[in-house]
């Protein structure tokens with residue numbers, strides 16, 4: 173029967189997603205039979221339990237919500253009859269695909285497939301990721317980590333370098349999440365601005381070139397010539413052929429005409445804005461930036477309502493830092509980037525732990541609403557921010 177064939181096909185499509193945990197949400201709505209017995213809506217999502225990957229079915233009744241956890245291997249058996257027999261509409265969200273399913277009275281499905289254009293909710297992915305294999309595993313020596321003094325030559329992470337190892341892994345996990353945004357048809361060009369000792373630059377090279385076998389070219393740029401010399405020596409020693417380091421100021425860098433990914437880790441104060449500006453002008457597909465020393469707004473922010481905050485230097489400083497990063501995100505969103513603010517590492521290790529991750533959709537369209545919100549915000553706080561000036565050619569005058 174046609175309905176049965178459809179279900180078999182759908183199961184074939186869903187099962188790999190369910191097993192991999194890349195199907196991160198299914199919403200079933202419009203129940204065929206309304207009444208106390210049937211839930212108005214069911215939301216299914218992956219949960220990582222001690223026993224492995226499960227899918228949680230959250231059923232919304234008029235006055236209660238019930239939960240049931242089903243092992244990933246059996247989730248399709250629970251989900252498919254619900255789609256066919258009980259709900260008229262289903263939306264399935266997978267990392268790269270959306271399925272919109274309409275089910276008629278006889279159980280026939282009409283399925284529309286679309287590329288997933290939405291921001292993938294970080295918590296849901298994290299819940300699953302937290303338990304998954306780290307990108308870099310302890311136990312096997314990884315040459316660049318040994319050379320950087322993070323690992324011993326037999327693959328153990330030095331006790332004092334555990335935080336650094338975690339930080340590198342966390343960074344690579346966040347890169348892994350946006351790999352799909354990077355082009356695959358050419359050599360990827362990546363710039364790490366304010367690279368310093370370049371732990372992350374080497375990590376990125378190892379991950380993309382050695383592990384992912386992508387064609388890449390990475391440039392690290394920093395003001396400090398002694399550090400750059402050391403980094404170039406190490407790149408040579410590791411035989412990382414398309415990794416090079418240059419001395420220079422971010423704002424003056426003109427070495428490339430097109431870049432796919434821009435990284436900054438703790439590039440001080442407005443150096444982060446210079447880097448974001450370069451990235452946007454290059455049309456970079458991915459921007460990953462952990463700001464620090466956000467001093468620019470501190471002397472500017474002013475609003476009487478905020479006296480309880482602004483009369484205390486420490487609180488004012490924290491507020492000004494957050495406002496700075498909020499403005500950075502809002503301006504990128506105004507231009508059309510999709511932005512997520514992520515916790516880079518546990519705040520107990522460093523307060524500089526916010527990562528701005530921005531990805532460029534295929535078509536960049538200006539977002540008036542975000543722009544208006546930005547205008548109101550800056551007027552409310554009586555501030556002017558460098559990034560707006562840097563990005564002026566992308567913004568209304």
Ligand SMILES: C[S@@+](CC[C@H](N)C(=O)[O-])C[C@H]1O[C@@H](n2cnc3c(N)ncnc32)[C@H](O)[C@@H]1O
Pocket residue numbers: 365366367368369370371393394395396420421422423436437438439440443
């Ligand atoms: C706090 S360090 C971080 C280094 C490295 N990214 C890391 O996280 O280990 C900041 C680095 O940014 C560099 N830097 C600051 N302003 C810069 C600019 N305008 N152009 C290039 N490098 C800059 C500094 O020289 C310094 O090495």
